[in-house]
Structure formats: C-alpha cells, structure tokens
Amino acid sequence: MLTGVLSKEADEPVAERESKLSFRDYRGEVRAHSHGHHQFVLPLRGALELEARGRGGFVDDLRGALVPSGDLHAFIGHRSARCAILDVPEAGSDLLNAAAQGRGDPFFSLDPALFHLLRFVEARGMNDGGIEGLLLATALESIAAGQGKTEPRQLRRAITFMEAQSHKPLTVADIAQAAALSESRLYDLFRTWIGAGPQAHLTAIRIRRARAALTGTNLPIAQIAQDSGFSDQTAFTRAFRRLTGTTPAAYRKGRESETGVSI
Incomplete structure (x- = not known):
C-alpha cells in the first residue's frame, strides 16, 4: 500500500503548544511525515488514503483517523480529498494521550453530528479559535463510542x-x-x-x-x-x-x- 514511502521522507517532529484546526486539500501524490503532536484527520470530501501504525485505510464518508504524536505515516488524496485537521499537543489531554497510544487501529467511525459540525465550521469560517475544544471532545466521544466493538x-x-x-x-x-x-x-x-x-x-x-x-x-x-x-x-x-x-x-x-x- 503506502508502506514503501515511509522510510523515504524526512521526519517532521514539530511540537505544538495549543490545539489548531485547519482545512486541507490533498492531491494524488504520496507524502509521509510525523509530527510532535496528536492529529485528528476528519473527512469533508473525497477520500484520503492513509497508513499509520502499520494499518492502512481511508478517511472518507463517516470514518476518521487519529495519528499519535511521533508516528510516521503516509497519505495520498483521492477524488479531490479535503479534510479537517485538528492538531492537539500531547500535554493537552490525558484522555487523548490514552486514546492515541492505546489504539492499534488509527481509524474510527465518525459520529454523524461531528461530520455535520465540521461542514458547518468550514462553511462559516469558524476556525479562528474557540471551536477546537468542542471538536476535540466530540471526536473523543466518537472514539469512546466505538471502543469495545469487535469487527464481526x-x-x-x-x-x-x-x-x-x-x-x-x-x-x-x-x-x-x-x-x-x-x-x-x-x-x-x-x-x-x-x-x-x-x-x-x-x-x-x-x-x-x-x-x-x-x-x-x-x-x-x-x-x-x-x-x-x-x-x-x-x-x-x-x-x-x-x-x-x-x-x-x-x-x-x-x-x-x-x-x-x-x-
């Protein structure tokens, strides 16, 4: 899948001091890096193919991903992929740290309410502070709701x-x-x-x-x-x-x- 690129690109372990929300478009080119903060990758449109923690899959529809701090991951956009990216410092939440380090699978099912909230925030241009805490709490709730569910x-x-x-x-x-x-x-x-x-x-x-x-x-x-x-x-x-x-x-x-x- 995307594994071959993981050893080819430079690490980018830049620590963040506060949560930051951004909206990013991804094209059909493979990239790989890591960073010094946890990162939620949340779908808006298209599909982002992602490999992290040794697992590959897609961020699309109602499926998001949590990439832990320091994890080298590879990604490529499909169908004009656009995602909401929520960067959260390691010191920001003990609950988040536990969720990031304790999950072998980076992917999780997205609460539909969070998806609609993301679309609303994007449309209104509300990523200028104050919304990150609500998004983080809602994303963690999505993860918690899926814990304990075993793939049939x-x-x-x-x-x-x-x-x-x-x-x-x-x-x-x-x-x-x-x-x-x-x-x-x-x-x-x-x-x-x-x-x-x-x-x-x-x-x-x-x-x-x-x-x-x-x-x-x-x-x-x-x-x-x-x-x-x-x-x-x-x-x-x-x-x-x-x-x-x-x-x-x-x-x-x-x-x-x-x-x-x-x-």
Whole structure:
C-alpha cells in the first residue's frame, strides 16, 4: 500500500503548544511525515488514503483517523480529498494521550453530528479559535463510542477471502458464501463497518494490488489488470482513474520519476 514511502521522507517532529484546526486539500501524490503532536484527520470530501501504525485505510464518508504524536505515516488524496485537521499537543489531554497510544487501529467511525459540525465550521469560517475544544471532545466521544466493538467474525472472514481471491472474478454471492452469510447481511456488515459495499471494497483491494505491481514490476499494464482481477484493461483503467484520479500508465510514469519511492 503506502508502506514503501515511509522510510523515504524526512521526519517532521514539530511540537505544538495549543490545539489548531485547519482545512486541507490533498492531491494524488504520496507524502509521509510525523509530527510532535496528536492529529485528528476528519473527512469533508473525497477520500484520503492513509497508513499509520502499520494499518492502512481511508478517511472518507463517516470514518476518521487519529495519528499519535511521533508516528510516521503516509497519505495520498483521492477524488479531490479535503479534510479537517485538528492538531492537539500531547500535554493537552490525558484522555487523548490514552486514546492515541492505546489504539492499534488509527481509524474510527465518525459520529454523524461531528461530520455535520465540521461542514458547518468550514462553511462559516469558524476556525479562528474557540471551536477546537468542542471538536476535540466530540471526536473523543466518537472514539469512546466505538471502543469495545469487535469487527464481526463473518466480516473478517469475508475480507480475508476477498484479499486472497481478488485476482478471480468474484461475485457478491461468492463472498457471502465464503463468509456463511446471506447477501443482504453481507451488505449490512460492510455498510456498517467499512462504509462501502463489498464490491467497492473488492475494487479497492484490486487497485492496491495493481498499484504495487505498477511500481514494483515491469509487467505490461494489460497483464497487471488481469492479475489484479479486472475483466480487461479498459475496466481496470476506468476503476483506477476513479479511485486515484489518474491512469495506470500515468501513475507508473510518475512513480518512476521519483527515485526509488514505491507505494
């Protein structure tokens, strides 16, 4: 996924003394850094692909991320990604410190109320002080609400099957059967826990596989499309552009121009 870039870019451990809210746009280029403060990455539009604490995923829809102070993380924007970034100093909250250091998974489900609050704050230009405390408290409530919830075993079984068999022409029925679920129940689990349907998640898995092949091999793009589970190169290019904002050929060319950096 984004792992290869983590050792390539400089660390940026700049400590912050007070909480700061900002709104940032992310483009289709991989970056990596760390910083001397905790950071909430909260979705507004598009999707930000993020790898932190050894886990990869997306900040989009109703899914946010908490990146602990000092954690080296990599990220790339998709679909004109725009996020609200809340930087919080380590000394700012014992509760936050515990949440940041105690979580193996940086991602958490966002309370819809927090999402709407973020959109309101952005629209009204209210990030000039005073709002950070409310956002921090609401974000911590989102994390607390999700603690103790374990990803259902059937969902994990479905995802494991998809990752192992993504090179094959899978249907939703195939995935549901492998997880011993009905198709409707499979959809419910994916919408609740992943925030996208099983086919959308399968496409994301295939694109991650293809990106690794584009940067790590010299295989023809048509072969990569086939090996990644796409019916043909046209379908592959269409899906790749939709998720990354560029074509496979342009993506490979762009990564080749960066000395040794692979995703």
